[in-house]
Amino acid sequence: MDAVIYNISDLKEEIERLKASKRLQETAIKSHFNSPGAIFHTITSLFKHNQAPGESSGLFGAGQDMVSLISRFVLPFILNKTLFRSSNFIIKTAVGLLSQKASGFINEKSVTSVWDKIRSVIPNLIHKNKKPAKPAVDYGIPPDSESY
Structure with missing residues (x-):
């Protein structure tokens, strides 16, 4: 919502900018799900929590x-x-x-x-x-x- 539209050419430019942004977001999402390893990493990243500096990572x-x-x-x-x-x-x-x-x-x-x-x-x-x-x-x- 940064762009201010005054005429039809501004509108068309904004539509093209949004389509380009959509294509970039689609490729980013597809890269997260293009292989089984990437899918597994995406799912496991949902369950991970940040480790505190004083905590030691044990066996499990x-x-x-x-x-x-x-x-x-x-x-x-x-x-x-x-x-x-x-x-x-x-x-x-x-x-x-x-x-x-x-x-x-x-x-x-x-x-x-x-x-x-x-x-x-x-x-x-x-x-x-x-x-x-x-x-x-x-x-x-x-x-x-x-x-x-």
């Missing part, structure tokens, strides 16, 4: 520990075997992809924080259910003592 990616690696494989397996047992292939594939993306949020720090919260709640529940012990009655001198 940046900032993943053993808990997140295990959850990446165990979470889809458990969901497909329990909740989505009678689902079709497309649903199971979608659940697998989504649960693998969600497993990025499961790491050692989050698991230990949940475990600590559970451990702090359990003793409170156990102590609430116990009845208080009756205090021992002290009558002074014990009955079997030798002090008369």
Whole structure:
């Protein structure tokens, strides 16, 4: 919308400029999808995130520990075997992809924080259910003592 159109020749020039711009954009888009490798790269670039300068790239990616690696494989397996047992292939594939993306949020720090919260709640529940012990009655001198 930079060009100001005053007459028909300006209009035709703008139309030609837009057509040329369209052709350039079409060739750029076609170059992204001209081979299977380019398609794969385009799709995977949607899921990549920028690595922070302090993070180290581990065996399977940046900032993943053993808990997140295990959850990446165990979470889809458990969901497909329990909740989505009678689902079709497309649903199971979608659940697998989504649960693998969600497993990025499961790491050692989050698991230990949940475990600590559970451990702090359990003793409170156990102590609430116990009845208080009756205090021992002290009558002074014990009955079997030798002090008369």
